[in-house]
Amino acid sequence: MSRQLDMDTLRQNFWKEEYLREKVLRCEWHRKYGTVVKAKQKAKAAARLPLKLPTLHPKDPLLPPPAPKAVPTKAPSPALETPTIQSEMYPVPPATRALLYEGISHDFQGRYCYLNTRKLDMPEMRYFFPITTSFTYGWQLGPPVKQEVVSCKMCRIESFFRKNGAFSLLDPQDLAL
Known part of the structure; x- marks a missing residue:
């Protein structure tokens, strides 16, 4: 088959x-x-x-500084230079980093407090660019907006629970004779 x-x-x-x-x-x-x-x-x-140290040459006698040239040289544009980035994240502010060294995580201090404080920052404030594709969903959304539920307790109770009880009696019109 x-x-x-x-x-x-x-x-x-x-x-x-x-x-x-x-x-x-x-x-x-x-x-x-x-x-x-x-x-x-x-x-x-x-x-x-490996780090290679520069060679030190013996000092020459001091010479007079050369005369400045009349033609000014054009400085390279800073926009064309690529920044040298050591990591994907921006550096942590010193006040937030100080939370790491205060107390222990068991008492909701130290690393626990540092991670919770760091979590409150928006991703754009922590990373230079989105690392994964899932970052793009929340990238540059702005601060979170908390919406309150506009529902009263009685509305939920009336719509959730059965109105006639768990074992309601059968209506005689529902029975097939």
Whole structure:
């Protein structure tokens, strides 16, 4: 007996679109954040290399400083330079970092208090860019807005519980004779 595949043209087109959408999403992320990630990776690789100290040469007798040139040199634009980022996160403010060293987590101090305080910050204030695709859902949404429930207790009780009890008597009109 042949194997049944649940693939029809509609489902095949769905999966084609889904793969294409994922591919476009990855390319878009790479276009936005690829250079920053590469710069970070290069910085980490450079940090792993052994430190080579510069060679000290004997001091030469002091020479008079050279005369300044009349032609001013054009300074490079700061917008074109890529920032060297050591991590994906912004540095923690000193007041928040100080919470780590006050008390212990068992007493809701120390690391517990630090993590709860850090959690209150928006993701844009903690990270340079969205790390995962799930970050994009909450990225730049703004502060959370708390909505109050406008429901009274009696409305919930009347709509939740049965009106005629668990073992209601049968109505004689409901019986089949």
